[in-house]
Amino acid sequence: MKASAINISxxxxxxLFLISAIVLLVYKLFISTPNSLxxxxxxxxxxxxxxxxxxxxxxxxxxxxxxxxxxxIMNIGILNxxxxxxxxxxxxxxxxxxxxxxxxxxxPSIASVLVTLVYLMLIVGFITYVMVTLRHLFFxxxxxxxxxxxxxxxxxxxxxxxxxxxxxETKFAxxxxxxxxxxxxxxxxxxxRISWIAFIVKKEKIALLVLSIxxxxxxxxxxxxxxxGTLHNNLLGSFAPSVSEFVNIVMLYGAIYFSVLFFTxxxxxxxxxxxxxxxxxxxxxxxxxxxxxxxxxxxxLAETVTDITTRVGSADASWIIWKDDEFxxxxxxxxxxxxxEHISKFILKKIKxxxxxxxxxxxxxxxxxxxxLSQPYKIAAVSPLKSHGDVKGLLVAVRKGDKKFSDEDKxxxxxxxxxxxxxxxxxxxxxxxxxxxxLEKELDVAREIQKKILPxxxxxxxxxxxxxxxxxxxxxxxxxxxxxxxxxSKLGFVIADVSGKGISAAFIMAEVKGIFESLxxxxxxxxxxxIRANDILKHTLDTRTFxxxxxxxxxxxxxxxxxARAGHCPVLLLRGDTAQPVKPSGIGLGLSDEKQFEENLDxxxxxxxxxxxxxLYTDGITEAKNENMEDFGEKYFTEILLENSxxxxxxxxxxxxxxxxxxxxxxMQYDDITLVILKWKQxxxxxxxxxWQNSAPQL
Amino acid sequence: xxxxxTSIVGKGNVSVINLSGYLDAHxxxxxxxxxxxxxxxxxxxxxxxxxxxxxxxxxxxGVFMAYIEKIRDNKGDIKLASMNDKVFNIFDLLGxxxxxxxxxxxxxxxKKFIESDGIGTK
Numbered sequence: 001m002k003a004s005a006i007n008i009s010x011x012x013x014x015x016l017f018l019i020s021a022i023v024l025l026v027y028k029l030f031i032s033t034p035n036s037l038x039x040x041x042x043x044x045x046x047x048x049x050x051x052x053x054x055x056x057x058x059x060x061x062x063x064x065x066x067x068x069x070x071x072x073i074m075n076i077g078i079l080n081x082x083x084x085x086x087x088x089x090x091x092x093x094x095x096x097x098x099x100x101x102x103x104x105x106x107x108p109s110i111a112s113v114l115v116t117l118v119y120l121m122l123i124v125g126f127i128t129y130v131m132v133t134l135r136h137l138f139f140x141x142x143x144x145x146x147x148x149x150x151x152x153x154x155x156x157x158x159x160x161x162x163x164x165x166x167x168x169e170t171k172f173a174x175x176x177x178x179x180x181x182x183x184x185x186x187x188x189x190x191x192x193r194i195s196w197i198a199f200i201v202k203k204e205k206i207a208l209l210v211l212s213i214x215x216x217x218x219x220x221x222x223x224x225x226x227x228x229g230t231l232h233n234n235l236l237g238s239f240a241p242s243v244s245e246f247v248n249i250v251m252l253y254g255a256i257y258f259s260v261l262f263f264t265x266x267x268x269x270x271x272x273x274x275x276x277x278x279x280x281x282x283x284x285x286x287x288x289x290x291x292x293x294x295x296x297x298x299x300x301l302a303e304t305v306t307d308i309t310t311r312v313g314s315a316d317a318s319w320i321i322w323k324d325d326e327f328x329x330x331x332x333x334x335x336x337x338x339x340x341e342h343i344s345k346f347i348l349k350k351i352k353x354x355x356x357x358x359x360x361x362x363x364x365x366x367x368x369x370x371x372x373l374s375q376p377y378k379i380a381a382v383s384p385l386k387s388h389g390d391v392k393g394l395l396v397a398v399r400k401g402d403k404k405f406s407d408e409d410k411x412x413x414x415x416x417x418x419x420x421x422x423x424x425x426x427x428x429x430x431x432x433x434x435x436x437x438x439l440e441k442e443l444d445v446a447r448e449i450q451k452k453i454l455p456x457x458x459x460x461x462x463x464x465x466x467x468x469x470x471x472x473x474x475x476x477x478x479x480x481x482x483x484x485x486x487x488x489s490k491l492g493f494v495i496a497d498v499s500g501k502g503i504s505a506a507f508i509m510a511e512v513k514g515i516f517e518s519l520x521x522x523x524x525x526x527x528x529x530x531i532r533a534n535d536i537l538k539h540t541l542d543t544r545t546f547x548x549x550x551x552x553x554x555x556x557x558x559x560x561x562x563x564a565r566a567g568h569c570p571v572l573l574l575r576g577d578t579a580q581p582v583k584p585s586g587i588g589l590g591l592s593d594e595k596q597f598e599e600n601l602d603x604x605x606x607x608x609x610x611x612x613x614x615x616l617y618t619d620g621i622t623e624a625k626n627e628n629m630e631d632f633g634e635k636y637f638t639e640i641l642l643e644n645s646x647x648x649x650x651x652x653x654x655x656x657x658x659x660x661x662x663x664x665x666x667x668m669q670y671d672d673i674t675l676v677i678l679k680w681k682q683x684x685x686x687x688x689x690x691x692w693q694n695s696a697p698q699l
Numbered sequence: 700x701x702x703x704x705t706s707i708v709g710k711g712n713v714s715v716i717n718l719s720g721y722l723d724a725h726x727x728x729x730x731x732x733x734x735x736x737x738x739x740x741x742x743x744x745x746x747x748x749x750x751x752x753x754x755x756x757x758x759x760x761g762v763f764m765a766y767i768e769k770i771r772d773n774k775g776d777i778k779l780a781s782m783n784d785k786v787f788n789i790f791d792l793l794g795x796x797x798x799x800x801x802x803x804x805x806x807x808x809x810k811k812f813i814e815s816d817g818i819g820t821k
Contacts, residue, residue, distance in 0.1 A: 587794030
């Protein structure tokens with residue numbers, strides 16, 4: 001929106017300029033009585049208007065681009081050169097076109113008016129451009145409140161140039177003289193406000209010094225050339241006298257401005273170096289404080305630190321001695337590894353790593369085999385990089401020549417090493433937290449796998465009440481339980497615990513599920529199934545990993561349960577007021593070879609009685625810990641089970657879980673908790689009913 | 700988490716690893732390093748003393764499984780000694796007594812090594 005608005009107003013100014021130029025042309029062509037005062041005034045006003053419109057449209061063009069002071073000054077220089085050529089060669093050029101130039105001035109033909117107008121427009125164009133550029137220079141690094149000075153100056157320029165041709169040789173000459181004097185005063189005032197010079201670097205200042213004097217001289221030469229008696233003066237004096245005056249005034253302003261600029265620059269040069277250094281420090285610190293939040297990569301950060309160290313400390317090379325397994329130079333800047341390692345060894349010999357609290361300076365001339373260095377490094381500044389009060393690394397900056405590190409350099413390096421310490425620490429913390437996040441993500445995946453592996457719901461039988469609870473630990477523990485509805489009257493169940501934790505345990509769980517899923521369908525004896533499972537797992541698991549499991553089959557017809565156990569917690573049978581651990585012998589899966597496993601594996605068969613309650617669990621319950629690191633324990637577990645054994649299975653589970661969580665509420669749950677409870681409901685032994693029950697839909 | 704530490708004591712040609720504290724997935728690497736160290740030194744007759752061990756997790760048990768094969772291939776053994784009831788119970792549930800010789804005291808375990816050496820040389 002704004003851009004297009006500027007464009008339109010730009011166009012309007014430019015159109016106005018064109019219109020006034022054309023009017024001027026028409027006026028000049030048809031009314032050519034040079035000595036009539038009124039006509040002269042009208043033509044001057046027309047030229048003034050044209051100049052003003054040109055100024056405004058150039059202004060709009062300038063606003064849009066961000067020019068550096070240097071390009072502006074170069075612009076002025078080039079324009080001045082043009083003006084110089086224009087003025088110098090106008091004489092010979094005009095002579096080529098017209099036989100008697102001075103005659104033509106007094107008696108203009110159409111051709112001469114046209115040529116003069118083109119000449120005028122060129123001069124006006126250049127001068128306006130110079131003025132706009134000077135205005136831009138004036139406003140560089142200047143507050144807008146100064147605008148009034150500049151505008152006032154412009155107004156006086158106009159007044160002086162308009163009045164001079166008409167009043168100069170009358171008794172009112174003092175008026176135009178006053179305007180001129182005020183103009184000159186304003187020029188001087190406006191010329192001493194050069195604030196942008198402080199912000200350019202030393203090299204540029206020196207270039208500026210040369211440029212400003214050359215341009216100042218050009219202005220003076222142009223001013224001199226456009227004086228009385230030259231063709232330029234004659235031409236403009238008769239055609240547009242105020243323009244001639246205006247050109248002189250602008251030339252004067254330019255001469256004053258650039259002379260002042262020259263001296264200002266001259267006085268700035270001695271302090272330029274200090275100023276440059278300060279500016280460098282400021283910009284480096286800004287750059288670095290940005291990096292503190294940006295750098296994710298330690299290596300990148302270290303590179304930046306050494307890069308900036310060479311700049312703020314005016315050093316020839318820099319690196320960091322970092323202690324990983326051993327001391328090694330890292331992030332070498334402007335120095336080879338061999339040299340930096342050589343110097344690092346010397347530094348570590350001279351400086352006690354842990355005791356360095358401040359920057360230290362070492363003469364490298366003391367270095368043995370100094371001549372072996374590829375560069376004649378003479379002095380080293382060593383600063384500690386600390387975090388949590390410990391020295392983590394040393395920041396080294398070295399110099400080649402005989403120039404010592406100045407106090408400013410020392411301060412800069414010391415300050416900088418403090419900054420570097422902070423950001424290196426940040427970078428390390430960030431790395432740690434990223435690692436932590438990665439682990440948490442991994443655990444999320446593990447928990448997700450676990451959730452998918454465990455049965456969504458319990459099977460339903462008239463003769464069995466089933467309840468299952470699973471509470472995952474933060475670090476996935478590898479608990480697994482499952483039911484297999486083998487036939488209408490047979491239910492297989494398994495509970496297992498993979499050794500280890502985390503994502504590896506979750507993957508093994510998935511494998512174990514696959515093994516039991518397939519074995520349960522093929523074999524109808526718990527012992528057989530566990531033997532096969534051991535065969536498979538012995539070959540697939542790594543030596544240190546194993547799985548404890550208990551596998552059972554309940555035959556609803558025969559009212560019996562067969563159970564085999566491979567290293568798992570005993571299965572508890574609650575019958576009446578007693579709790580018996582059912583613990584047939586067996587080694588954990590994946591621990592022993594086929595023969596040994598088979599020889600030591602027993603299978604038990606249990607006849608079920610009404611309200612027999614079978615409790616399967618993992619050690620997450622019995623090994624749940626309180627704040628004193630005491631176990632929940634089998635004894636307490638059994639007590640709670642017995643107290644509640646007459647209740648429904650869900651109620652029993654709830655009670656146990658409630659007790660476990662109360663017991664360990666001050667301690668993190670370290671392992672998965674799995675609790676599966678099956679309760680046998682005696683079915684009525686009527687033949688007809690039996691038939692009916694077995695065919696009942698299982699919902 | 701709770702602390703875990705080990706110490707290795709040489710007794711004749713038998714090395715004794717004393718365990719103390721909590722042995723779980725996080726502390727297991729310490730014990731693993733002990734075993735690698737002994738194997739590197741060709742010390743294959745190892746007794747592990749559990750007197751000061753408060754707790755062992757399944758990952759802790761796994762450490763013994765990781766090295767037993769190599770040690771037995773080199774005519775050595777890992778013998779376990781002086782477990783408290785709780786720790787023994789964990790070993791027992793998993794059937795470790797069938798896989799490892801477990802002794803009441805460290806001395807008995809060392810004696811067993813010496814006896815079998817004697818049989819070996821005869």
